[in-house]
Amino acid sequence: MLVATFSSCQGQSNVNYANELQDCLPVSDIDLLNSLTTKFENHLRSSYDVDLTSSYKKYLQSLATGDFPKDFFQYSTFQEDMDKFRNSDFYQRSWVKTSSFDEEAIVDVPLTVADGEIQKQEPHDPIVLDPSGKYLNCLVEKNESKAINDYIEILKLGIDISPGLVAQALYENISSEELNDGLTRLIIAINFHYQIGLIMTEK
Numbered sequence: 001m002l003v004a005t006f007s008s009c010q011g012q013s014n015v016n017y018a019n020e021l022q023d024c025l026p027v028s029d030i031d032l033l034n035s036l037t038t039k040f041e042n043h044l045r046s047s048y049d050v051d052l053t054s055s056y057k058k059y060l061q062s063l064a065t066g067d068f069p070k071d072f073f074q075y076s077t078f079q080e081d082m083d084k085f086r087n088s089d090f091y092q093r094s095w096v097k098t099s100s101f102d103e104e105a106i107v108d109v110p111l112t113v114a115d116g117e118i119q120k121q122e123p124h125d126p127i128v129l130d131p132s133g134k135y136l137n138c139l140v141e142k143n144e145s146k147a148i149n150d151y152i153e154i155l156k157l158g159i160d161i162s163p164g165l166v167a168q169a170l171y172e173n174i175s176s177e178e179l180n181d182g183l184t185r186l187i188i189a190i191n192f193h194y195q196i197g198l199i200m201t202e203k
Helices: 017-021 027-048 052-065 078-086 089-094 134-142 146-156 163-173 182-200
Strands: 007-009 012-014 095-097 112-114 117-119 127-129
Touching (some): 017 134, 017 182, 027 052, 027 078, 052 163, 078 182, 146 163
Antiparallel strands (some): 095 127
16 A cells, blocks of 8 residues: 555645555554654754655665664654653554563573672663564555565564674665655555664663
8 A cells, every 4th residue: 555645734744644544543553653764764854854755765764774874763752752652552562572472582691790799780671563463463464565574574583683684685676666665665664663762872
């Protein structure tokens, strides 16, 4: 399905890409996803100063190389948006610790010595999208992009993979038509930008 119609509000575009998931997610989730994706797109426009499809492509390139425009993660609503995302029921339901479905995936962190004392660190138990969660099941059901489908297959395995590696694969393989798809854009906004933002703003 191609990008849904935009409605103009004070010169900014409000997206409704998440409406495609309304038969499998509650209204509160749909509203949150649309709101966050709208803010992401407005930020893309101001950061890359090219058409929106090219901005998404440039974002994937930036994510793959780590070469973002200056202060890319310092825009005015960044912290507020991350707090909204982190504290949402959607996030609490959709992201889980790997140990919740695969205890063998937990990696013990080697002991370190600091100031002559042994420091024990918490085992590495990454937070990933719930492989059996409603949100991921929705994406499986609704997605029509071949490039995104390859990424979804990784998510279904519950693998904690570097966003940069996935972004590189998407950058190399995704078509402009796929980047014009609303669900593809939502996935890039939520699963990449906001998930990375959570790590950056972790307290």
